[in-house]
Amino acid sequence: MLFKKEWTESVRSYKILWIPVVFILLGITQPVTSYYFADIIGQFGGLPEGAVMDIPIPTGAEVITATLGQFGQIGFLVLVLAYMGIVAKEKNHGTQILVLVKPVSYTNYLTAKWAHLLCISLGSYAMGYIAAVYYTFLLIEKMVIADLIYGGIIYGIWIAFVMTVILCLSALLNSTAFVAFAGLGLTVVLSLLSSLTPDLMTLSPAMLTSHSQNLYQTGQVGSGFGLNLAFTLVLIIGILIGTIYLFHKKEIAQHTT
Amino acid sequence: MELIETRSLSKRFGQHIAVDGVNLSIKEGVCTALLGPNGAGKTTTLNLLTGLITPSTGTIEFDQSYQGDRRQYIGYLPQYPKFYEWMTGEEFVIFAGELAGLTSKQAKQRTKEMLDLVGLNDNSKKKIAGYSGGMKQRLGIAQALVHEPKLVILDEPVSALDPLGRKEVLEMMKRLKEHTSILFSTHVLHDAEQVSDDIFIMKDGKVVIEGSLTHLQNTYQKPTFFIEAEDKLEGWVETIKGQDWIDQYSLDGKNLTLTVDNVEEARKRILKDPMFQELEIYKFEVAKTSLEDLFMKVTES
Structure with a gap:
């Protein structure tokens, strides 16, 4: 029921429409621009006379990796901005008082939102990913389908982790702007640390992105993948439980006078 | 047996003691008014009863014959009820009913009855965003009553309304008294005199005077x-x-x-x-x- 309400809310605010559209567009853009890169350069005045430059068409693995990079930046930005208020806004408006005064468990309240968040983000991501793969196949080259599926799922878990963090921040902080800032900040820091010092960050959820990249390029995940995956899943569950616990402890009704 | 009873209930926000050792006993089938000037701790007391905030010290006991989470026996209307504005009035009351554990069929049935009772049937398909203050207040009462609670808690139900809306809501409360127990807070004595049987007067977080309306009238x-x-x-x-x-x-x-x-x-x-x-x-x-x-x-x- 709470889950249904989240859906209705997303439908009425058209989030259910534009978030997938953004992801699909992102998914199409990368392979298409890679393919037509030389033509685009030509259209915009071309290279100077005499400059000989061979612009290679990238491999499929590179294109998919770049697409995931887009998801990781613009995609996250969109998701975070759309859902930073998922709990915080209800808290600030006081709408959740009417919900929580009914015999509704805090666990249900938050997990309904969590499930909805995952459905939307992973659904949109899946659509965008399929679009990217389709155009890559069409324009660039065919790749191993099993690798693409596994890689996609691995990256999806990273998205699930980020969404869980957003829910947690939204439940515990009051300012939506701060939720967005902290959420995106954390994502960026984790990604940067993971790519700069991969040795130190073998357990970091952001390492999942590099594992999925390895999969596309070599057909193999990097070392330490199993542990990394397990740790991320534990972290997701842990954050969720922690959020419910802390949210329960917080006072719902604010001091009025 | 008292429906709900508190013993030396206190709530402290930092340095400020909002509710200080309050002993309330709300009887079943009675309309009780919590009266006091602004800032006396009325809203905090009601929030404690609904379980939205937890007491610093003291206990709240609900009638033993009603087992389990006391929220299922309580209907609550906050002072400034905030709805999901993108829902229609009807959807919101159904939603509230389902949250309270009604099946969707029961919820629909009860919603229709409640919207009839509060006179919102003509506007039930309109988005809440387009409701007037009085309509929102009545919608709030409908959603508080949808699961047939034993006790309805209304926080300042008439304070924000114009004289006509006030009269309507007070009339409605008189009708409600027949079916359920009511606890409401107000800073207007006249409202309390009109509908309530028992009165608790609060000041600075303490109950200073309590008793039935007739007792107070005879004594004072x-x-x-x-x-x-x-x-x-x-x-x-x-x-x-x-x-x-x-x-x-x-x-x-x-x-x-x-x-x-x-x-x-x-x-x-x-x-x-x-x-x-x-x-x-x-x-x-x-x-x-x-x-x-x-x-x-x-x-x-």
């Missing part, structure tokens, strides 16, 4: 004479003041208010007083002090 209301004359009353008052049948008096030029213990005796004395007969009287009225005076007295001091 005194017969009063309002006398208004053409000329100054000072001279006459000088002659009678200090006599033992007068409880209190206040003189304001040509207006005199006398509170007494015994109406008959006082009336006889005044009317037979030759000096009084000399006066050119405009108005001579026998009435009772309202509880307003009591309210002012306890809340000001």
